[in-house]
Amino acid sequence: MFRNQYDTDVTTWSPAGRLFQVEYAMEAVKQGSAAIGLRSRTHVVLACVNKANNELSSHQKKIFKVDDHIGVAIAGLTADGRVLSRYMRSECINHAFTYESPLPVGRLVVQLADKAQVCTQRSWKRPYGVGLLVAGLDESGAHLYYNCPSGNYFEYQAFAIGSRSQAAKTYLERRFEKFMDSSRDDLVKDALIAIRETLQGERLTSNICTVAVVGVGEPFHILDQNTVQQLIDAFEIVAEEEPPAAEAGDAADQETAAGEGAPAEEGAAPMDI
């Protein structure tokens, strides 16, 4: 996968029809710390793992409020994420000024995807190395989108990105059918459990994760640490009674972690989906 002769610039195709620079950008997303999102008919929850480099420094900010009805969680090059968040905030505020009405999240996501695509077709640019989980409200309800460095975007019921996100995805896959009708509190609980899956046995506390919610009648906001800790405590008590379930989860994590080391085996280029 590395040291190909066709990977020097983003405007060079490989003979197999792949753009390696774009794929490398998507690798950068996989190296970032995990971010997950899930939605019901009326609410969307974003959660991410926020580890500081060392005890002395502060955490990386990975969840940004874009407008009262839209928020975004990022994974990958956080600097690129910050720049894109600023762009999104700018688009939202310009729309609100001209039309006095919130920008529909579906349109924002398309504009973001078009912006990312430009960077895959200019020899003097590089793709943004950040994946964005965009959570927002529309006329048609609550939506969760994933924006890729390739310029693709997909709508999801629930999704996880970043390192060790496969564990969270497995958990979400088992439960996603119930999310549409979940209550807001159940959604938050599921989000925290999914985050815990990515930690591989490490203890989940509110100072290594961030949770944000947006919903009908509830503007986008990040939950404060105390609230999050209380929610964690509420379900950890239940979890302690089932240690065998946790161990089985850990074993599954290790298998999937090995699988993540060689993504080339996945076959088709990720952006071909």
Add this chain to the structure above:
Amino acid sequence: MSEAFSLVKKPLAGLSRGANSFLLFRQFAEPLPPPPSPSAAAAAVAADRSMSFSKMPLVEANQTPDASSLSLDSERTLYPYVTGTSVVAFKYRDGILMAADMGGSYGSTLRYKTVERIKPIGKHSLLGASGEISDFQEILRYLDELILYDNMWDDGNSLGPKEVHNYLTRVMYNRRNKFNPLWNSLVLGGVKNGQKYLGMVSMIGVNFEDNHVATGFGNHLARPILRDEWNEDLSFEDGVKLLEKCMRVLLYRDRSAVNKLQIAKITEEGATLFPPYSLKTFWGFEAYKNPTVGAEGSW
């Protein structure tokens, strides 16, 4: 003078000294009378041009354009030419009702009598305008483009009356700031997701929402009637009767009104523009018969 010197110096760099002085002499041999133009500014401009292009024949030098056509006054709206009179609109049970006559006045002449001053915009709104008709047509072009791009998203979202109203406010206000207004008073009404919306924008960008609005003379003659007789739950028939009452007063008292009006309604289902018709009027007052009875010799 010094200007002419500097212009002459560069091209003559390669020539011999003799030629230099000969050409210099030629430059100043021709007399330069000031061209007969009205403003001092024009004279200055003309003089400059003659100096720089002294090889030009004198006739051309006298025909330099004068300042007022050189200036930018012709590029902005100073006064309206073909105008429409009042628009009246209010909310009723199922949506919005709007009425306007079909007159386009050219000053005091009632020149055009089939001007449609109410148009549907997208799926959810109606726009009525008074003031300069050509500016109204320009606004319709802007909105056409806006709705087109909105439809091209093809994503289930659409611009409602509130969004269109705000867009128009921005357009009107920005034009006013450039001292080039769109000379209209606009009435924007619509229904979206069961919510009724009715607003107005003036030519200087003043905008507001209300349950009943009117432009021009309608503000003075129709709104008092509406203040007394409008209520939240008017049926369509009662609404039309109320509109006709307002339009009849305007027809009697507004000299730029014509007796051919168009009523439009917009509901959740969509917009309907009704065919134009005329109001019955009554002129048989005693005071109008034998008007000269009290004053011999008058007419």
